Amino acid sequence: xxxxxxxxxxxxxxxxxxxxxxxxxxxxxxxxxxxxxxxxxxxxxxxxxxxxxxxxxxxxxxxxxxxxxxxxxxxxxxxxxxxxxxxxxxxxxxxxxxxxxxxxxxxxxxxxxxxxxxxxxxxxxxxxxxxxxxxxxxxxxxxxxxxxxxxxxxxxxxxxxxxxxxxxxxxxxxxxxxxxxxxxxxxxxxxxxxxxxxxxxxxxxxxxxxxxxxxxxxxxxxxxxxxxxxxxxxxxxxxxxxxxxxxxxxxxxxxxxxxxxxxxxxxxxxxxxxxxxxxxxxxxxxxxxxxxxxxxxxxxxxxxxxxxxxxxxxxxxxxxxxxxxxxxxxxxxxxxxxxxxxxxxxxxxxxxxxxxxxxxxxxxxxxxxxxxxxxxxxxxxxxxxxxxxxxxxxxxxxxxxxxxxxxxxxxxxxxxxxxxxxxxxxxxxxxxxxxxxxxxxxxxxxxx
Numbered sequence: 431x432x433x434x435x436x437x438x439x440x441x442x443x444x445x446x447x448x449x450x451x452x453x454x455x456x457x458x459x460x461x462x463x464x465x466x467x468x469x470x471x472x473x474x475x476x477x478x479x480x481x482x483x484x485x486x487x488x489x490x491x492x493x494x495x496x497x498x499x500x501x502x503x504x505x506x507x508x509x510x511x512x513x514x515x516x517x518x519x520x521x522x523x524x525x526x527x528x529x530x531x532x533x534x535x536x537x538x539x540x541x542x543x544x545x546x547x548x549x550x551x552x553x554x555x556x557x558x559x560x561x562x563x564x565x566x567x568x569x570x571x572x573x574x575x576x577x578x579x580x581x582x583x584x585x586x587x588x589x590x591x592x593x594x595x596x597x598x599x600x601x602x603x604x605x606x607x608x609x610x611x612x613x614x615x616x617x618x619x620x621x622x623x624x625x626x627x628x629x630x631x632x633x634x635x636x637x638x639x640x641x642x643x644x645x646x647x648x649x650x651x652x653x654x655x656x657x658x659x660x661x662x663x664x665x666x667x668x669x670x671x672x673x674x675x676x677x678x679x680x681x682x683x684x685x686x687x688x689x690x691x692x693x694x695x696x697x698x699x700x701x702x703x704x705x706x707x708x709x710x711x712x713x714x715x716x717x718x719x720x721x722x723x724x725x726x727x728x729x730x731x732x733x734x735x736x737x738x739x740x741x742x743x744x745x746x747x748x749x750x751x752x753x754x755x756x757x758x759x760x761x762x763x764x765x766x767x768x769x770x771x772x773x774x775x776x777x778x779x780x781x782x783x784x785x786x787x788x789x790x791x792x793x794x795x796x797x798x799x800x801x802x803x804x805x806x807x808x809x810x811x812x813x814x815x816x817x818x819x820x821x822x823x824x825x826x827x828x829x830x831x832x833x834x835x836x837x838x839x840x841x842x843x844x845x846x847x848x849x850x851x852x853x854x855x856x857x858x859x860x861x862x863x864x865x866x867x868x869x870x871x872x873x874x875x876x877x878x
Contacts, residue, residue, distance in 0.1 A: 431512075433491075434519040435719055436776060439499040452512035456712055457493035461503075464490070469678075470713035471507070472696060474561070475721050490716065491516075502774050504530055504722075505557070507714030518719070519776075520816060520840040528850040529814070529840055531557075533726040534717070538564045542640045557715060558697050559632060559641050563648045565693055566625070569686040570651045574658060577619035584609045617658035620674040621691060626659040627668050628694040672698055724759055724772040727812055730858050734866060735760040735770070749803055758800045760812075768808035769800040777813040777835055778820050794833065801831055810834040810865065817842045819860060836865060 431449060433441040443450065456464065465471055490507055491500045491514070504516050521527040535542060538560050569575075582593065584600055590612035597609035629652055632638035642652055672695065679691040696715070728737040738745035738757040749756050760770040773793065793811070801809045807830045813820075820837025839857045844850035 432515045432517065433498065433500055434517050434521060435500050435502060435504050436519055436774075437498075437500045439494075439497040441498040441500070442496050443493065443498050444496065449512035452509040453498070453514065454493060455509055455710075456507060456514075457491055457498075458489060461488055461490070461716075464712055468712040470696075470711060471716070472692065472714070473503075473716045473718070475718060488718065502719040503716050504719050505714060505716035507712065507716060509712050510710065516716075520814065520842070522842055522844070526847075528844065528847055530717070530722075531560075531847070532851065532854060533722050534560045536729045537722060537725045540641060540644055542637050542644070556635075556637075557717070558693055558700070559635060559638060561693055562628065562632065562690075562697065563641060563645060565686070565690045566651055567647060569684070569690040570654070572684050572686050574617050574654060575619065575621050575681075575684050575687055576615050576617055577621065578613050579616050579619050581612050581614050581616075582609070583612065618662055620671060621679065621687060622655060623659055623663065623667075623671045624675045624691065624694050624698075625655050626663050627665075627671055628697050629655060630663075630665065631698055668698065719774045720772070723774040723814065727760070727772050730862060731760060731865075734764070734862075735762055747803070749799075756800065756803065758797075758804075761804065766808070767804045767806045768810065769797065769804055769806055770810040770812060771797045771800075773811050773813045775813065776815075777811060778815050778837055797833065798826065798831070801833075807831050808834075810836055812836050812838065812861075814838050814840050816840055819857065819864075821864065836861060 443453070447453075461473055465473065488501060488503060490503050491498055493499075500516055504518055506513065506515050508514065517527045518530040520529040534540075534557060540560055540563070582596070583590070584596070584607050586606050586608065588608045588610050590610045593609045593611050600609055601607050629642065632642060635641075641648075643649055675691060675695060679688045681687065724737075728735075731737070736745050737760060738747065745757075745761075747756050747758070747761075748754055758769045759772045762768040775793075777793070797809045797811060801807070809831070810833070813835070815837030817839060818837075819839040820835065822835045824833045824835070825831070826833060838861050841850055841853040841857070844853060
């Protein structure tokens with residue numbers, strides 16, 4: 431089954447549908463609730479609920495009578511043999527979800543022009559390949575992981591416990607060699623072997639070689655893992671290595687390897703997970719569209735705008751003198767200050783909400799509060815808009831404040847991914863120039 435994000439309840443489901451029972455077990459439940467008992471459900475950002483970002487409170491979809499309503503989450507989820515794929519609402523068709531792939535490549539610093547998506551659940555797991563280089567670099571930043579492992583030797587340089595049974599089998603008649611075992615602290619261990627097997631698997635993928643060679647840092651890290659596992663890597667031992675890594679990784683120092691292990695296992699075991707071998711378990715891969723959209727905007731606005739990060743505390747600000755942390759999505763580096771919010775939801779029309787509406791609070795009021803905090807007359811909302819760019823200015827009554835809604839045009843008629851990228855680059859430049867031009871105009875008006 432397929433639908434798009436923010437579908438407005440337009441996906442109709444018949445209660446005669448054989449998937450209805452499985453879908454009902456997923457519907458109307460928060461992510462944090464689903465993840466408790468379903469380790470095969472992977473959600474990004476992976477810091478779910480740790481930073482008061484409310485992602486953990488999100489529903490993947492709701493089911494009411496015959497309507498299936500989706501929100502900001504995109505990706506793939508399933509239970510038993512029932513599977514639901516949620517594309518971005520800007521996907522041209524089932525085959526070409528260019529926008530989601532484009533944002534993932536920008537956020538995770540990849541550049542794959544030769545991209546051809548196929549219309550099946552397999553392409554959802556392709557997204558894991560985008561994540562692998564990012565988390566490989568994060569893990570390697572803590573160094574190569576070392577662990578104790580049992581090694582077997584048969585030579586004259588005995589330095590461990592003699593293995594009598596193996597010695598009798600291999601060294602009779604005696605020729606000067608002794609069979610023995612040692613416990614060594616080694617870079618060549620089950621976890622580094624898992625990473626090596628994942629690297630070799632990715633090489634066989636249709637655009638895997640580009641993922642491993644696109645970045646010089648990734649190439650260097652891959653060569654390090656190849657070197658430390660070169661004497662023991664065996665393609666035929668892949669299932670054994672997977673089994674030895676099924677226990678979640680935990681280490682007080684090498685903390686970044688935990689997520690890398692999880693991604694490697696999902697890449698290598700995706701067929702088992704996709705087709706639901708474990709009865710009644712929920713499995714899948716999901717991306718929070720609001721998080722992805724915000725991080726994507728930062729890739730081309732970061733030179734002119736500060737992007738506070740509530741996940742790291744970087745560029746934290748306070749609403750009051752010394753308490754109540756706030757994190758506007760974007761704050762201009764230049765004076766006078768302007769502040770803006772990234773909104774993944776459709777905002778391409780003027781809409782009035784009731785005064786107690788949570789929608790109005792999330793869309794308008796928060797940004798206006800940030801404007802007041804930074805003594806700014808200029809606020810803006812950035813959202814994706816289908817096909818054409820969008821620009822509207824709203825004057826805040828009886829003040830000098832202005833709130834702008836700016837829509838980045840998402841092309842719908844690109845013949846291929848390369849053409850889509852070219853058009854997106856042009857639209858990004860247009861949005862950036864338009865935004866900065868408006869900033870300068872307001873600055874000039876303020877100081878005249």
